[in-house]
Amino acid sequence: MDGETFIWLTSGQLYRMPRGTKTRVRRRSFLAGAGGAGIAGLSGCVSFGGDEGSSGDGGSTESESDGATAGETGSEPIALGQPAALSGQWDFLQPGVSQATDAAVSHINEAGGVLGGELEVIRRDTAVNPQEARTVATQLVESDGVAGLVGLFSSEINPLWDFLQDLAMPVVTPWPGSTYLDTRGGDKLTPDDVSDDEWVWRTVVGDTVHTSGSAVYALEEGFETLGVLNGNTEGERSYAEGFLDVYEENGGTLVERVEVELAQSSYQSALSRLFDADFDAFLISLPQESAITALSDWSDGEYGRQPILSDTLASQAVYDQVGSAIEGAWAAQPGRSGPGYDTFEGIYAEAGDAEINAWTPPSWDAVTVMALAIERAGEASPTAIQRNLGPVSRGDGTPVQTFAAGKEALANGEEITYRGAATPTTFTQHGNVFGTVTISTAESGGFTQTSQVSAADVREYVPEGQY
Amino acid sequence: MGLLQEILFGLVTGSYIAIAAIGFTLIYGIVNMINFAYGEYLTLGAFVGLLASTALPVPLPVAVVVAMVGGGVGSLVLARGFFTPINQTGPVPLLLTSIGLGIALRNVIRLVAGRNARYFETETTTVRFDSVPDLSVGPVDLLGGFFVTTEQLTVVGAAVAVFVAVHLLLTRTNVGIAMRAMGDDEQLARVRGIDTQQVRDSVWILAGVLAGLAGVLMAIQTNVSATTGYSQILQILSAAILGGAGSPYGAIVGAYVIGLVIALSTALLPSGLTGLSTAAAFVILIAVLLVRPSGIAGTEVREA
Helix, strand or coil: CCCCCEEECCCCCEEECCHHHHHHHHHHHHHHHHHHHHHHHHHCCCCCCCCCCECCCCCCCCCCCCCCCCCCCCCCCEEEEEEECCCCCCHHHHHHHHHHHHHHHHHHHHCCCECCECEEEEEEECCCCHHHHHHHHHHHHHHCCCCEECCCCHHHHCCCHHHHHHHCCCEEECCCCCHHHCCCCECCCCCCCHHHCECEEECCCCHHHHHHHHHHHHHHCCCCEEEEEEECCHHHHHHHHHHHHHHHHCCCEEEEEEEECCCCCCCHHHHHHHHCCCCCEEEEECCHHHHHHHHHHHHHHCCCCEEEECHHHCCHHHHHHHHHHHCCCEEEEECCCCCCHHHHHHHHHHHCCCCCCCCHHHHHHHHHHHHHHHHHHCCCCHHHHHHHHCCCCCCCCEEECCHHHHHHHHHCCCCEEECCCCCCCCCCCCCCCCCCEEEEEEECCEEEEEEEECHHHHHCCCCCCCC | CCHHHHHHHHHHHHHHHHHHHHHHHHHHHHHCCCCCCHHHHHHHHHHHHHHHHHHCCCCHHHHHHHHHHHHHHHHHHHHHHHHHHHHHHCHHHHHHHHHHHHHHHHHHHHHHHCCCCECCCCCCCEEEECCCCCCEECCEECCCCEEEEHHHHHHHHHHHHHHHHHHHHHHHCHHHHHHHHHHHCHHHHHHCCCCHHHHHHHHHHHHHHHHHHHHHHHHHHCCECCCCCHHHHHHHHHHHHHHCCCCHHHHHHHHHHHHHHHHHHHHHCCHHHHHHHHHHHHHHHHHHHHHCCCCCCCCCHHHC
16 A cells, blocks of 8 residues: 555545555545534534445546646546535435436446446535535545546525636536536537636526526417516526527516525415515415425415426426326427437436436436547546546537447547437537427326427527637 | 505515414523523424324314414423523523533424425415505505405404403513513512422423414415425514514514515516515614614513
8 A cells, every 4th residue: 555545436446546645645535634624513514425425436546647647548437526405495306317427437347447447426415505516526636536527506606706717627517407508518619629618518508598498488378478487596586587588589477486495494475475465376486395385375375277396397296296287287308319319218227216316317328428438538537637628528520329329429439419308419619508498387296298399499589609 | 556555565474474473572581591492392392283283183273273282382491491401501502501501403394294295275365345446646556456365364364363461461470470470570470489490391381382373374374384484584573673672572473574664675676676674674673773772662572
């Protein structure tokens, strides 16, 4: 063990740090460990993520440089960092995302790993708290030596934008819907020139896409006037505003909008105010637990009218708790329309029994496209990955739906174009993806897919270059 | 809807807060500590109630009683384990310990109970009074049709029962009189033969019982999760301070002031500011304290 540094992965396995990082990491690992132990002692959170880590035995060889750079020797592990919602108000979505991540990592390692070494994911809880996310991102990069990040929510990315740019570490995330990212991120279609790059990419369609789909669908259904009840946080506001932009531009009228705080014991006053206005349908943009309280209040108050739900609310829990009053409510979600969806679904089903949600396939895509970028780059430095995310996702290369196929094609000297599970994963200049929008309606005991708005239809409402 | 409906909403919100605020303020007045872990006491009560109603299973009213008993026992155990040993160190160490205990409890609950929110199975009936005439004064309708739900009536009824019970306890029972005496002057109370540790234990049990009740009522309206009580602690704390920290009657008044301000500000603030209704309640809190630093009641439990 002379000269080597080991850290515990969230999977409970030991991970040997690249030799080039040993001095710095040893001190920081100690501090992180001591600090972590102190915090754990206070908060009792010692096992957060204990079951959430993924993959790999942590076999290792030397590395010449800082930052977990994969050597051309081709046998050392490459670690990706996953800031995750293991706790907090979005934690109910994490199991599906974790399982998809782990399935992708397993699939990649079964295909021989990335650059011949095992791929690992170090998962750490941020509770979707920006301050915590900053700490976790720093920890993953500085202490764990990850090659890239495959997580972060809108609520974390937006306030940390400058920090993430200074970090200069590719972030490919399945989470954020925020319109803030519509014109931020990506390689600006100049992959070789990183000077104009911004280091965030997302594999989930932005709110602009599915809120546009939702607004288009509402207008098609004849709901010409609207009330809005939205939370006062970034994600909830962003969703409502994305919806309203398209809705109002295309002839819809906003009659009343009430903004509320989250986690209130009652939303009756807000509902009372909202329903004093006359409108056809109302949009609810709240996290699930607050939404269940609000919709239960709505049901108790017998306010009626057509509910339109934000994307996260088409869940069985919402149906079960609100009851039959919710029948007919619908939500627009990122579709599962990627060419590689069936391939993903088969592998995912074997990895566990977590429910697939709208962020599950994008999580698979995030890990896979990151791994393909490393494979194409031939190294795992941040800049090399950033340069290759565009080329493996765009163009006329050989279409591949899995890492295994991509690796083989690259080994044959071919260019590749990754065809993802959630969407085709064709990154725009701003690192965004386009896809279909699925309409899920509450009926017969749960939410079922009842309609779909094609990517082409939605594209009409999203100006070129603005996404 | 008219002002009457908004006032009803405010009374319901105030009732949730009041039940918890009484327990919180009794601890402050008699044990002389601000217990920031009190939100977690509500959470524990909610989980005990849920466990009773789903695992045993027992009818909801029985589950509420189980939660109250569990809350009382839990509160005493936590007090004996974490607060009694440092009773003599003063309010600041007790405060810091309570903050640490709250964080630890919240995370332990999260680890043990998992991430997902859980829900009580309840049936709610809505009673409407749509024929009440409008009574408009300017742009505001003072009356107008309104509705109440059985759930809201239960909460308000439970709150009234708690107010009566606490009043009788403090004024008609030996332990209540001892609490007031101890709150007034602990040393003198001890000289007079009052077992102050026993009184402390009684306060912890009473506060835990009230936390158990408030926790279940809140959980029925919202959900049971690791943050069920934590998300309400600021309002509970504010109600206690607004009313006059240490005074249960003041806490009741403070709770209803906060409940009403939250409801009315949501109804009356400009559209862009409705998300600040809780902040409006805190503005009222600051304004009242500037004018009357001892709170609305201006008295503590000893003078009840």
